[in-house]
Amino acid sequence: MSVKFSVNGKPAEFDGAEDAPLLWVVREHLGLTGSKFGCGIGACGACTMHIDGAPARTCIMPVMMAQGRQITTIEGLSRNTDHPVQKAWIALDVPQCGYCQSGMIMAAAHLLSRHPEPTDADIDREMTNLCRCATYVRIRAAIHLAAKLARAAHSASEDARERTFPSEASGQRGHSKLRAPETNAKAK
Numbered sequence: 001m002s003v004k005f006s007v008n009g010k011p012a013e014f015d016g017a018e019d020a021p022l023l024w025v026v027r028e029h030l031g032l033t034g035s036k037f038g039c040g041i042g043a044c045g046a047c048t049m050h051i052d053g054a055p056a057r058t059c060i061m062p063v064m065m066a067q068g069r070q071i072t073t074i075e076g077l078s079r080n081t082d083h084p085v086q087k088a089w090i091a092l093d094v095p096q097c098g099y100c101q102s103g104m105i106m107a108a109a110h111l112l113s114r115h116p117e118p119t120d121a122d123i124d125r126e127m128t129n130l131c132r133c134a135t136y137v138r139i140r141a142a143i144h145l146a147a148k149l150a151r152a153a154h155s156a157s158e159d160a161r162e163r164t165f166p167s168e169a170s171g172q173r174g175h176s177k178l179r180a181p182e183t184n185a186k187a188k
């Protein structure tokens, strides 16, 4: 069976056993080895990729379920390793052996897309990946730092937009002062 999908914005195709795990196809067939094989039973999260924007444990996902879907791996999370989560991970030197970390980063990126200012409780609830080196304390700190970096980047881009398109920005600010035209004035 031929399965067609997209990986990191590029079309991909697999012609083989439809129940082959997506992780195996991405690593062995497409050569993207950033996602890891840990437990093979959907428990550890080392194999986490985003499927249509949501995290999935791809060691237990048959490739046929990827038909027509958009897959993002750690290699496609950002262009220059500059996703806020990646920057925070580097700044705080999070990994120890590193084996679980691509899955952790993918899970954290999705967490931040849903919770731009996550609490410790949000992090504990959403980050269910396992780390044998117990880097959990650094992971939590890095997620908080990534949230700050993402907010700073967002306000910097808003400022730049305002400098580039001042009339548009001031027009938007002034919208609340616009009054509806008095279209029925002559009807009296």
Ligand code: FES
Pocket (backbone or CB within 6 Å): 036, 037, 038, 039, 040, 041, 042, 043, 044, 045, 046, 047, 048, 057, 058, 059, 060
């Ligand atoms: S390798 Fe997929 S969840 Fe552990």
Ligand code: FES
Pocket (backbone or CB within 6 Å): 095, 096, 097, 098, 099, 100, 101, 130, 131, 132, 133, 134, 135
């Ligand atoms: S850093 Fe070693 S398993 Fe997580």
